[in-house]
């Protein structure tokens with residue numbers, strides 16, 4: 580029990596802005612002491628389950644409190660294997676291509692792109708094809724192996740905030756669905772700022788807790804899940820980025836693209852549509868854009884130090 584409790588910590592200050600004006604937001608709906616790696620997979624579909632959540636009265640950030648310690652959550656991610664994630668490579672590629680294309684408008688001569696939470700290397704493989712030098716870091720040993728086998732990419736295996744990386748070096752840093760999974764977003768932003776070259780660009784994609792989808796579905800919003808430790812608004816994200824030395828250059832809403840096969844596979848009562856391999860590959864080729872617009876896609880430039 581003692582060991583279990585050491586794996587969690589209570590915040591007395593907001594992990595985004597450091598204010599101590601915190602209030603309870605939502606009572607937790609699962610027993611966090613039993614948290615295991617299968618509950619935090621990217622493709623986990625157990626929606627509506629949350630930690631005890633607190634809300635910062637200054638910046639509006641909502642976060643798990645207590646929260647798993649950075650070392651504990653990293654140890655869980657290091658053991659994750661998630662084959663369903665890689666099966667959806669086609670749908671994810673479309674999302675990632677849009678991000679890389681936008682980065683190329685800011686940096687037409689390209690450069691070195693560092694992907695944080697690189698998973699199986701889908702984003703980096705696209706960056707490589709388009710002429711970027713790809714680098715990245717990922718906690719899951721399984722995902723790092725797949726990236727090597729499938730795309731011949733050498734991704735660092737480890738924990739971003741503590742990684743030994745060159746300073747003032749990278750042209751772009753991408754964090755797609757990363758910051759909502761970690762207990763210490765400010766440390767991750769500060770690290771991104773440290774490794775980016777002057778005028779380098781950070782891209783963040785993360786759910787918008789004030790989106791219409793979040794409001795309509797209330798407690799059943801699909802982003803309410805044990806893997807998510809922080810829920811951002813445009814206000815808390817702006818404060819976080821400014822505090823870490825960034826200036827926002829573009830903020831837009833994000834719509835995920837999925838293949839019909841992936842959406843069908845997540846509904847057990849539709850699984851009969853995948854019984855024949857011909858049918859399964861047919862659904863794979865059909866892309867469905869979910870216009871939920873319930874995530875942010877933000878580009879921020881590293882400010883030169885005054």
Ligand SMILES: [Zn+2]
Pocket residue numbers: 593594595596597598635636637638639640
């Ligand atoms: Zn705050």
